[in-house]
Amino acid sequence: MATLKVPACVPSVQEDVEQLHEAFQGWEENEEVIISILAHRDAAQRKAIRELYAECYGVDLLKVLEKELHSDFERAVLLWTLEPCERDAYLANEATTKWTSSNQVLMEIACTRSPQQLILAREAYHARFKRSLEEDVACYTTGDCHKLLVPLVGTYRYPGIEADLTLAKSEAKILHKKIGSAEFCDDEIIRIFTTRSKAQVNATLNQYRNEYGHELVKDLEGHSDDAFVSLLIGTIQCLAYPEKYFEKVLRFGIHKFGTDEWALTRIITTRAEIDLKFIKDEYFRRNSVILEHEIAKETSGHFGKMLLALLGHEEVKEKENVVGFVEA
């Protein structure tokens, strides 16, 4: 379930575009207007705004936002304003680039998007970077993680919910044997988690628990200092219970030494339209504190306001209010 709040009565795209344009001309408080509009429009509405803005003023709204805004707030607004597939392509490219490289982000994109969304992200990657995602991942990742990441970003999993229980049983056995003998970066382990449908992976994990009395991930956790095993655990979590994975990323992002603004921004902008409500619930269950309170404590200024708006915390301004606000 999403946390994005769109007003019941949305202003016309023309009105949104004009207000944004007007906000960029003024000296102050344009950030409030940007949040009040962009943080309360869904992907299709933001796309329409971006298109009409380019048509009216001959410049990409993203370029204007890049020029007008700064720092973490800029990053949050830009990521949010991008179309979901463009955003994934952008984040994935960043994750293959020196200084910002991240195996975790690549795995997260490959495993938590639907098969169709991942194909769209790969298409957007072509359009923006004139290369393929798997080409860059194959080129810029190394070692054991490379062996997992290349097939992970290249897979186009079957999206159906059917699962073959006999297969699940036999593959649970393979996994148990390999993990038991500490052959983590084994071809069979990689094959199972990079090609099977999410429903099939889930069935296999259930069979594992039935057969061996505990979660598969438990058998890996003792070895999580190893970068490959840690990535494999993330892969399994992202495939089977993504809200738990995202909760953990947010928890670490909030509590580690110095807030990880990039992680918070990435999770909130990519999940606000999808399952951020479940992630919030999971956060409360795991930490006994409300995610928004933590975010409010750890962030400040317009950046914090933007994240809270996407978390559905801020009251939605209805048409009249927004207009009133700008006119004030």
Add this chain to the structure above:
Amino acid sequence: MATLKVPACVPSVQEDVEQLHEAFQGWEENEEVIISILAHRDAAQRKAIRELYAECYGVDLLKVLEKELHSDFERAVLLWTLEPCERDAYLANEATTKWTSSNQVLMEIACTRSPQQLILAREAYHARFKRSLEEDVACYTTGDCHKLLVPLVGTYRYPGIEADLTLAKSEAKILHKKIGSAEFCDDEIIRIFTTRSKAQVNATLNQYRNEYGHELVKDLEGHSDDAFVSLLIGTIQCLAYPEKYFEKVLRFGIHKFGTDEWALTRIITTRAEIDLKFIKDEYFRRNSVILEHEIAKETSGHFGKMLLALLGHEEVKEKENVVGFVEA
């Protein structure tokens, strides 16, 4: 360039469907009608015929064809009548199945289709087999060929024509070094041929020739007894000069001990709407005989007629003639 000949004045879909249905009721010569209609309609027209047939008679045209026809003719008509992406999915599945397994067919589909066509084939695979193509390829292929085939079928190459010449130079050097030390199944060789765009692969092959004075494939041919090297040569040919690859498959299919009807049918049905004219030209250049003459010699009956029709050899029956023929 295609060889498919569609009449300038095509009968309505309704007329086609009625004639096909009538042909299935009769005792003789229905094969002629089937060829005169189906072998002269493009993919969109065949799709429309199949849809209307199902609507009018409550049964899939493919099921009827399967029941009415036999042997090689049945296979040719069925493969041709399928939508291109469904046909690729069908052939790829067959190629992962015991008794009909073929690394060559998997490689051919992965490398000669456009990136978008391969995605559509993978989507059709989901729909028909309730699994993903890469899942079955990862499961049912083995050894070194497995290492090449899994990323080959999973790749979504950048489709643009840009090529980075500096990169081409550096990757030509890598390839030369690895091939020189007989490390054929090397990760770098696999990475380059499974992820780079076709334009980039081509630029790399050109740089190889410029730098080392001969084709890269020449350096592999001495080792072509090895199944992996043979598959790698096929991969390179399919990516860089598919018409030469297809010519070779046809040549071997015609001249080997006993005609390889499956290979002829596969190449002719999958290329008739795309580049069979170029393949025919290449065949003549290489063998100094006309492909149709060879096909006519090696095949017989309706099977031969069907292949010749797809090769553009048979005269197209215009609307009046077709109607006249059926009424005769």
